[in-house]
Amino acid sequence: xxxxxxxxxxxxxxxxxxxxxxxxxxxxxxxxxxxxxxxxxxxxxxxxxxxxxxxxxxxxxxxxxxxxxxxxxxxxxxxxxxxxxxxxxxxxxxxxxxxxxxxxxxxxxxx
Amino acid sequence: xxxxxxxxxxxxxxxxxxxxxxxxxxxxxxxxxxxxxxxxxxxxxxxxxxxxxxxxxxxxxxxxxxxxxxxxxxxxxxxxxxxxxxxxxxxxxxxxxxxxxxxxxxxxxxxxxxxx
Numbered sequence: 755x756x757x758x759x760x761x762x763x764x765x766x767x768x769x770x771x772x773x774x775x776x777x778x779x780x781x782x783x784x785x786x787x788x789x790x791x792x793x794x795x796x797x798x799x800x801x802x803x804x805x806x807x808x809x810x811x812x813x814x815x816x817x818x819x820x821x822x823x824x825x826x827x828x829x830x831x832x833x834x835x836x837x838x839x840x841x842x843x844x845x846x847x848x849x850x851x852x853x854x855x856x857x858x859x860x861x862x863x864x865x
Numbered sequence: 866x867x868x869x870x871x872x873x874x875x876x877x878x879x880x881x882x883x884x885x886x887x888x889x890x891x892x893x894x895x896x897x898x899x900x901x902x903x904x905x906x907x908x909x910x911x912x913x914x915x916x917x918x919x920x921x922x923x924x925x926x927x928x929x930x931x932x933x934x935x936x937x938x939x940x941x942x943x944x945x946x947x948x949x950x951x952x953x954x955x956x957x958x959x960x961x962x963x964x965x966x967x968x969x970x971x972x973x974x975x976x977x978x979x980x981x
Binding site: 788798 | 867869871897899906907908909910911914958960969970971972973974975977
């Protein structure tokens, strides 16, 4: 389930289940969206991005969905593995210029 | 591909000293580099955008005289924290974007700065 921690909300899932991480963005003028994964003590790692002229994009085990009507972005991870445990950030931008990062969600994968 | 290297990864120094952090794009040319600051369990906050050969653009509330940014080449940007104080202790992360379009920002592994 999902819970709000001291600073980061946490999503706990069982290994092998699918994970869905949600993000609400604020600027209706944003036309570029991106998901990053950050492991402890490291920099963010690019996962997948999507432009506003699309509503879905798939990668390896990951899918990003964009709903511009409600300004909502989600990241779906199929068959979640222990190595997927990390903090996930969505970010929004205009063009490929500066990004504004969301608050982040911690994904905890349990065996 | 798209590897960004940051150095040092960790630095501890006394209050009042200046600290320089390097950000290098190893296998691509980065016309634009970005500097972020991240506090524990919080998100990344953009400090400044650096374009090669020109002055950096700082975000509101970021002191440009405190955080000096130089982007002298297409593969190197530096951030110097001048006269650092304990409140400057944080995780500083850079990212780089390739000059051609349709490329996302790629991040370094950050520098943990601790000011005593």
